[in-house]
Amino acid sequence: xxxxLSLVADHGPWMLALLAFLETVFVTGVFxxxxxxxxxxxxxxxxxxxxxxAVAVAAAAGGFAGDVTGYWIGRRGxxxxxxxxxxxxxxxxxxxATTGRYLSGHPFFSxxxxxxxxxVRTVMPLASGIARVPFVVFxxxxxxxLLGWVALYMAIGLVAGESWQAAGSVVGGGWLxxxxxxxxxxxxxxxxxxxxxxxxxxxxxxxxxx
Numbered sequence: 001x002x003x004x005l006s007l008v009a010d011h012g013p014w015m016l017a018l019l020a021f022l023e024t025v026f027v028t029g030v031f032x033x034x035x036x037x038x039x040x041x042x043x044x045x046x047x048x049x050x051x052x053x054a055v056a057v058a059a060a061a062g063g064f065a066g067d068v069t070g071y072w073i074g075r076r077g078x079x080x081x082x083x084x085x086x087x088x089x090x091x092x093x094x095x096x097a098t099t100g101r102y103l104s105g106h107p108f109f110s111x112x113x114x115x116x117x118x119x120v121r122t123v124m125p126l127a128s129g130i131a132r133v134p135f136v137v138f139x140x141x142x143x144x145x146l147l148g149w150v151a152l153y154m155a156i157g158l159v160a161g162e163s164w165q166a167a168g169s170v171v172g173g174g175w176l177x178x179x180x181x182x183x184x185x186x187x188x189x190x191x192x193x194x195x196x197x198x199x200x201x202x203x204x205x206x207x208x209x210x
Contacts, residue, residue, distance in 0.1 A: 004033065005040050012050050013058035016041045020062030024125050025069045034063070035118060035153045042157025052154075059150045067115075067125045067142050074129025107133060107141040115145025116152065 007015050016037055023034040038059045045052045111133070114124040128138050 005037055008037050008041050009044060009049070013041065013054040016055060017058040017062030017065075020059050021066040021069075023122055024063065024066035026073060026126065027122070034059070035149070038150065038153040039157040042154045046158055056150060056154060059154070060146060063146050063149065064143075067146065068139075070125030071129040071135065071138055074126040075132065075135075076129075078130035078132065107137055111138060111141040112145040112148075115142060116149050121145075121149070 004019070008019070016034070019032050019034040019037045022028045023032040038055065041050065041055045041059075042052065044050055045055050110131075111124060111128060114120045125138075125142075
């Protein structure tokens with residue numbers, strides 16, 4: 001058992017809440033497996049070591065606090081960097097015109113679905129803040145993803161039993177594949193719409209010149 005998960009066994013739900021917070025608050029999430037920690041805590045709860053309701057509340061509360069904090073770090077940091085006129089500000093201007101607009105225009109994909117995907121969820125709040133996704137929109141689309149994440153990893157702990165770690169890895173890989181396919185489809189549709197709009201604009205220009 002990884003040392004970081006043994007902390008959950010030793011200290012209970014509050015440690016799970018801290019891990020869930022750290023996963024999405026900033027880049028610390030790359031090193032914090034809070035999904036597997038939630039599954040492991042659920043397994044312990046099913047064996048009577050702690051309360052299932054405490055596991056659910058800890059994972060959800062820690063995850064929500066991390067998501068909101070990560071969002072505002074990205075939002076405030078992005079605004080501060082935009083205030084300059086150097087290379088960073090210029091890069092953010094290009095980001096706003098492409099990725100930022102894309103994230104804001106597809107919140108179910110970029111927030112809700114992204115919240116379920118390992119590694120992607122670690123940067124989702126930060127990216128949403130930098131992209132200036134409205135906070136209310138962020139919360140509305142983040143909550144279903146967060147609750148789905150808690151339910152998913154708790155279900156693995158209840159159903160998979162001693163095979164929880166392998167099952168969690170398989171499920172995580174499946175969500176990553178789904179997220180990748182969905183992203184590819186959305187990018188293809190966005191590019192198709194831009195090409196159609198460009199053709200339509202060219203046709204109107206040619207007609208006006210005639």
